[in-house]
Amino acid sequence: MLRWVENIRNPIPSPEMVPQMPLRSREWFAGREELAFQHRSALRSMGLDPDFYANKPVIGIANSWSDLNNCNHNLRQLAEAVKRGVLAAGGLPLEFPTISLGEEFMKPSAMLYRNLMAMDVEETLRSNPVDGVVLLCNCDKTTPAQLMGAASANLPTIQLNGGARSVGNWRGQPVGSGTDIWRYWDAVRAGQITREDWSDLEASISCSAGACNTMGTASTMTSLSEALGMMLPGISSLPATDARRLTAAEATGRRIVDLVLEDLRPTDILTPLAFDNAIRLLMALGGSTNAVVHLIAIAGRLNITLPLSRFDELSRTTPWLVNLSPSGKFLMDEFHAAGGVPAVMSEIKHLLNLKCKTVTGQPLEASVARARSFNKEVIRPTATPLSPQGAIATLSGTLAPQGAVIKASAATPALMVHRGPAFVFHNYEDMLQRINDPDLPVDGNSVLVLQNAGPKGVPGFPEWGMIPVPQKLLEQGITDLVRISDSRMSGTSFGTVVLHVAPEAAAGGPLALVQNGDLIELNVPERRVDLLVEPAELERRRTAWRPPVSAHLRGYPRLYIDHVLQADEGCDFDFLRPRNAAEQQFVPPLVGRS
Numbered sequence: 001m002l003r004w005v006e007n008i009r010n011p012i013p014s015p016e017m018v019p020q021m022p023l024r025s026r027e028w029f030a031g032r033e034e035l036a037f038q039h040r041s042a043l044r045s046m047g048l049d050p051d052f053y054a055n056k057p058v059i060g061i062a063n064s065w066s067d068l069n070n071c072n073h074n075l076r077q078l079a080e081a082v083k084r085g086v087l088a089a090g091g092l093p094l095e096f097p098t099i100s101l102g103e104e105f106m107k108p109s110a111m112l113y114r115n116l117m118a119m120d121v122e123e124t125l126r127s128n129p130v131d132g133v134v135l136l137c138n139c140d141k142t143t144p145a146q147l148m149g150a151a152s153a154n155l156p157t158i159q160l161n162g163g164a165r166s167v168g169n170w171r172g173q174p175v176g177s178g179t180d181i182w183r184y185w186d187a188v189r190a191g192q193i194t195r196e197d198w199s200d201l202e203a204s205i206s207c208s209a210g211a212c213n214t215m216g217t218a219s220t221m222t223s224l225s226e227a228l229g230m231m232l233p234g235i236s237s238l239p240a241t242d243a244r245r246l247t248a249a250e251a252t253g254r255r256i257v258d259l260v261l262e263d264l265r266p267t268d269i270l271t272p273l274a275f276d277n278a279i280r281l282l283m284a285l286g287g288s289t290n291a292v293v294h295l296i297a298i299a300g301r302l303n304i305t306l307p308l309s310r311f312d313e314l315s316r317t318t319p320w321l322v323n324l325s326p327s328g329k330f331l332m333d334e335f336h337a338a339g340g341v342p343a344v345m346s347e348i349k350h351l352l353n354l355k356c357k358t359v360t361g362q363p364l365e366a367s368v369a370r371a372r373s374f375n376k377e378v379i380r381p382t383a384t385p386l387s388p389q390g391a392i393a394t395l396s397g398t399l400a401p402q403g404a405v406i407k408a409s410a411a412t413p414a415l416m417v418h419r420g421p422a423f424v425f426h427n428y429e430d431m432l433q434r435i436n437d438p439d440l441p442v443d444g445n446s447v448l449v450l451q452n453a454g455p456k457g458v459p460g461f462p463e464w465g466m467i468p469v470p471q472k473l474l475e476q477g478i479t480d481l482v483r484i485s486d487s488r489m490s491g492t493s494f495g496t497v498v499l500h501v502a503p504e505a506a507a508g509g510p511l512a513l514v515q516n517g518d519l520i521e522l523n524v525p526e527r528r529v530d531l532l533v534e535p536a537e538l539e540r541r542r543t544a545w546r547p548p549v550s551a552h553l554r555g556y557p558r559l560y561i562d563h564v565l566q567a568d569e570g571c572d573f574d575f576l577r578p579r580n581a582a583e584q585q586f587v588p589p590l591v592g593r594s
Contacts, residue, residue, distance in 0.1 A: 023260075024155070025058040028129035039129070053092040057260040059253070060130040061086075061095040062121055064142045069102030071139035071218060073209035074162045074240050078249040082134050082160065085253020091132075091260070093253065096124060101141040103218075103463075103490075111488065112460030114141040114148075114297075115564070115573050116556060121149025130155060132260040134252055138162035138211045138240075140491070143221035144294035147230060148572065151266045151301040156259035158359045159231045160252045161222040163240035164332035165210030175205045176214040178492025179326040182466070189436070190474040210240030213332040215324040216491030220287035221294060226341045227281040229269045229358030233367035237340035239333055255359060262361060267302060273353035275299050277364065279311055280351050283318040283390025284344050286327035286409045288491025289499055292392065293461075297570030300577045303584045308394040308403040308568055312527060315390030320409055321347055321380045326494040327391060327409035330378050338378035342371030347382050395498065397528040399484070399510050399520065402502035403568045408524055410494035412480045416524040418496075419532075420445040420482065421517050427452045427548075428464050436471040444473065447482045447520045451511055452548055454486030454504025455564045455571050459550070459557055465489040465499045482522055484529065486511055486567070498522065498529055500567035506548055507566065513541040 028039045029050070040050050061082055065075040079095050086093035099117045101110035125133060133153075135146040138161050150157040167174050184201055187193045211218035222236040232255065235248040275295060282291050292311055299306045322344060323329050345352060346368040354365035373379035380386055391409035396402075408416065423442050425431035431450055434440060442448070448467045455461040465487035469479060483497045486504035503509030510531055514520070519532040531538075552558050563573040570577075578584040 023055075023057060024131050025129035048092075057091045057131040057257055058129050059086045059091045059093050059256050059260070060125065060128065060133040061093055061136065062098050062124070062133055062146060063095055063136045064098050064100040064117075064138070064146070065136070066100030066102065068105055069100040069139055070104060070206070070209055071102060071165075071211045072100055072137075072142065072162055075136045075138065078136060078160060078162060078245065081246045081249035082136070082253035085250035085255075086257060087253075088250070089254040089257035091257040094130070096128075098124065101139060101145065103140050108458050109460045109462035110139070110141045111462065111571070112458075112557070112560060114145045115560070115571075115576065117142065117145035118148035118152070119576070121146050122152045125149070125153040125155055132156035132256045134256050135159040136162070137222065138218060140217040140221065140290065143218070143225055144298055147225065147298045148301050151270055151298060152576070154265050154267050156256065156264055157230065157266050158252055158256045158259060159225050160249055161211070161225070161231070161236055163210050163238050163242065163245050164213040164219055165206060165240055166208040167213050167331050167333055168204045168207040170201050170204040174331060175201065176325040176331050176492070177205055177212040178216050178490055179214045179494065180205065182493060186469065186474055186479065189468075189471050208241050212492055214326055214492045215285055215287055215322065215332070215335070216326070217288040217290040218491070219332055220282065220285060220291050220491055223285060223287065223341050224278045224282060224291060224295065227278045227345065228274050229356055229364060230266070232359065234340055234342050237332060237336035239336065258361065259359060264357070264359070264361065269357050269359065270298070270302055270304075271356060272304050274356045275304065275306060276310075276314060277345075277352050277356060279314045280318045280348055281341065281345060283315045283392060284321045284348050286320050286322050286324060286386070286391035289392055289405045289407050290488055290491055292394070292405055293488070293500065293567055293571055296568070297572045300570050300572055303578045303581060308396075308405075311392065312394040315392055315394075318348065318351060318390040319382050319385035320387040320389065320391045321382065321385050323378055323380065323386060326492055327407070328386065334375065334378050338375035339371055339373050342368050343373045343379050346371040347373065347379065393524050393527060395524070395527050395529045397530040399514075399529045399531040400498075400501045401510065402566060404498050404501045404529055406496070406498050406524060407494070411496040411524075415480065415482055415496040415522070417522065418447070418482050419519060419521045420447045422447050422449045422514050422520050424449045424451065424514055424516050425467070428458075428462075431467060435468050438472050440470050440472060442470055442473065444478045444481055447484060447522075449511070449514050449520070450483070450485035450487060451505040451514070452486075454501075454506055455566065456561050457486065457504055457506030457548065459552065459561045459564065461488055461567070461571055463488050463490045463493075466493040466495055466497050482520075484511075484520065501529075502566045502568045504566065508542075508545065508547065510538065512545055513538055515541070
């Protein structure tokens with residue numbers, strides 16, 4: 001049962017009530033006479049009579065559906081259910097498309113276009129007669145991109161995701177999208193399964209539209225949207241094919257009308273304390289390292305600074321509770337059945353800021369009051385956690401002066417303190433060409449280093465950080481070794497992988513100076529990653545270093561290279577992040593003026 005449906009009241013506003021409401025859309029439809037005439041006429045051309053929508057809140061539905069994005073393929077159906085809810089609550093729903101960021105097809109990475117999608121959302125809201133918006137998301141970058149844009153626009157907002165895809169089975173075992181691809185690909189390379197097996201797996205692993213059914217970036221970010229208070233409680237983990245997702249969509253449509261009437265905006269919900277709640281949930285979930293970058297970017301749009309030290313501080317006091325792939329055993333359908341996000345937050349409620357506002361109009365404590373875990377193997381009690389500390393650790397040191405991250409919950413315990421010689425790949429193409437060379441001079445003690453795969457270096461900050469274990473080592477039975485880069489990795493990935501090294505190599509960070517044979521020391525308990533080279537030698541190398549020359553001379557990639565911030569600052573554009581409260585203010589359109 002979805003109790004949030006019972007707790008939300010959506011009265012249709014009376015005609016006497018609405019005219020006094022400061023509806024933004026009235027500037028278009030009841031403002032200057034000749035312009036209002038033009039605007040009403042435009043809606044008439046779509047079959048909308050002014051008597052139908054007069055004095056009603058106009059609700060935008062930002063739909064990131066696309067045939068190029070299998071994760072978001074059910075959003076058209078959800079949009080229709082949202083419209084029914086908006087109409088039932090007395091609003092006028094107007095759906096509009098945005099860029100759709102699909103991880104499967106977009107190269108080199110959907111992350112390259114996250115900021116562009118955020119601009120798309122913000123500017124569509126800024127320039128149109130919209131009083132409130134429903135954000136339809138699912139795949140990894142759509143969720144943070146929409147929240148970034150909506151935070152900047154600061155109109156009443158609620159988010160709804162499409163859910164995780166159905167779980168496939170292969171040889172009688174459930175297979176998780178993403179994670180099991182990487183596991184079985186290593187098995188192919190090691191000669192443990194055949195190419196015919198690999199082909200059979202392809203037909204079994206994706207059984208419906210929807211996001212990855214592991215706790216990858218997509219499910220992590222929608223869970224965090226719920227924790228931030230931007231999504232109705234209990235719905236982020238609903239499977240994509242569950243009919244209750246349509247019920248959730250209708251309830252979301254009804255609720256956005258009330259948000260407009262109550263004038264409840266993202267700035268009222270996305271507070272520093274709400275971000276602390278989201279970080280704690282991230283650590284308890286064993287969620288994606290990508291969430292660190294996204295939370296920093298969303299907070300930055302509100303002039304809230306989230307340093308990596310805050311993530312580490314909260315991680316050290318938050319237990320890891322959720323036994324989900326890639327860190328654990330289970331998949332998203334079992335997570336939802338066990339109670340989903342409300343159950344996890346109930347387990348750690350003594351660590352949360354329960355008075356934070358949510359889109360329900362009630363504080364967070366109302367969302368977790370009756371929640372509990374129905375499967376303590378999937379969502380563990382705080383008394384018996386998977387680990388007493390959170391799943392992600394943030395690092396610093398001479399190799400990463402501005403920080404780096406590692407998913408400790410998905411790493412090999414024996415490698416968490418390690419010293420070994422570096423073997424350097426100068427870029428992604430170099431790595432692909434040499435990683436399977438039988439004469440590659442590496443062993444299980446080596447530290448693989450990938451340079452120039454960061455935000456500026458590609459550009460786009462792709463998911464290249466999970467450098468494959470060299471085939472010669474797989475054949476020896478070695479399945480993990482320390483890997484370090486300025487890149488990201490998929491939330492479905494695993495291994496002892498240090499990511500997001502900042503400053504990146506292309507920006508002249510110490511990572512650019514690493515050479516074969518240099519000793520690198522990783523010490524996760526002490527939160528350090530150090531390059532053990534004498535300062536004088538590093539200075540000599542720095543003097544000889546030259547920044548890479550990009551092939552991108554124009555267009556959006558050039559804009560990205562010139563303006564993207566580093567990983568520890570969220571990789572937003574410098575000109576989109578307000579530097580003070582005055583820059584944070586939403587600028588209304590000048591209706592009718594050119």
